[in-house]
Amino acid sequence: MTAKVALVTGAGRGIGLATTRRFLEEGWRVALLDIDGELLGHAMAELAAPEATLALHCDVADVAAAPASVRRAAEHFGRLDALVNNAGTAVFKPMLETTPEEWARTLAVNLTGPFLCTNAAAPIMAEGGGGAVVNITSISGLRASTLRVAYGTSKAALAHLTKQQAVELGALGIRVNAVAPGPVDTAMAKAVHTPAIRKDYHDTIPLNRYGLETELAETIVFLCGERASYITGQVIAVDGGFEATGIGLPTLRAERRNL
Structure with missing residues (x-):
C-alpha cells in the first residue's frame, strides 16, 4: 500500500505502454486505461505484473465513465499519486475537408478527456497530500502544420489547460506539466511516414533522428516524481530540437557537416 500509484491513459501501446513499464521499473503500481480492450489485454499479458497493475477499459471522453475509472483505480490501489493524460486521437x-464530427471527436478525446480525468483525480490526490499530472501534448500544438487543424488545435489547447491546471491545483500540492513529443518512432509513424517524410524530418531535427518511446517515458516519469518537485506549469518539448529550428535550414546544416 505504500508504493506510489499512477494512472496512465492510452496505455495499451506506444508512449503510454512505455511509460507504464518505466513506472513499474521505478517500483510504482500502475492503472492502465485504454479504449481498446483487446489492446489493453495484450499489454497486461505482456507486462505480466498482476499485483502491480490494473486494466481499465474506458473512453476518456465519456463524461461518466472516465471519472468513474479514475476513482476505481484509487479504490483498487488505495491511493493515487500521478495521472498521465496520454490518450489521444x-x-x-485538410482543414476544408475536416468534418464537424471529426473536429468534435478530436477535441473530446485530446482536450475534454484530460479535463475530466484531472478533475476526478485532483480531489483524490489532494486528500493524499498531493500528486502530479502530466498531459501529453504535441509539437503540433506548438507549431502549425498541414493536415492538423483539429489535432494541432486540440494539443495547443491542452498546453494551455496544463497551465490553468497548474495555477489552480498548486495550492492542493498538485503539480501539472506537459510533455510535447516531436516525431517519435512509434508503430503508427512507421506505418504512415514514407521514406521521403522521414528524410524531411531528419533534415529538420537537429539531432537528426526520431525520438524513442522510452525517451518520452523517461521525461514523463521524471515529472511525476520527487526530483521534479519544483516544476509545474511547464510544457517540455521532447523533440530532438525540432521546435527550436523554426523553419529549419537543412541545406546550411548539411553544408556545415561537410566542412
Missing part, C-alpha cells in the same frame, strides 16, 4: 486531413 488524430485526423490528418
Whole structure:
C-alpha cells in the first residue's frame, strides 16, 4: 500500500505502454486505461505484473465513465499519486475537408478527456497530500502544420489547460506539466511516414533522428516524481530540437557537416 500509484491513459501501446513499464521499473503500481480492450489485454499479458497493475477499459471522453475509472483505480490501489493524460486521437486531413464530427471527436478525446480525468483525480490526490499530472501534448500544438487543424488545435489547447491546471491545483500540492513529443518512432509513424517524410524530418531535427518511446517515458516519469518537485506549469518539448529550428535550414546544416 505504500508504493506510489499512477494512472496512465492510452496505455495499451506506444508512449503510454512505455511509460507504464518505466513506472513499474521505478517500483510504482500502475492503472492502465485504454479504449481498446483487446489492446489493453495484450499489454497486461505482456507486462505480466498482476499485483502491480490494473486494466481499465474506458473512453476518456465519456463524461461518466472516465471519472468513474479514475476513482476505481484509487479504490483498487488505495491511493493515487500521478495521472498521465496520454490518450489521444488524430485526423490528418485538410482543414476544408475536416468534418464537424471529426473536429468534435478530436477535441473530446485530446482536450475534454484530460479535463475530466484531472478533475476526478485532483480531489483524490489532494486528500493524499498531493500528486502530479502530466498531459501529453504535441509539437503540433506548438507549431502549425498541414493536415492538423483539429489535432494541432486540440494539443495547443491542452498546453494551455496544463497551465490553468497548474495555477489552480498548486495550492492542493498538485503539480501539472506537459510533455510535447516531436516525431517519435512509434508503430503508427512507421506505418504512415514514407521514406521521403522521414528524410524531411531528419533534415529538420537537429539531432537528426526520431525520438524513442522510452525517451518520452523517461521525461514523463521524471515529472511525476520527487526530483521534479519544483516544476509545474511547464510544457517540455521532447523533440530532438525540432521546435527550436523554426523553419529549419537543412541545406546550411548539411553544408556545415561537410566542412
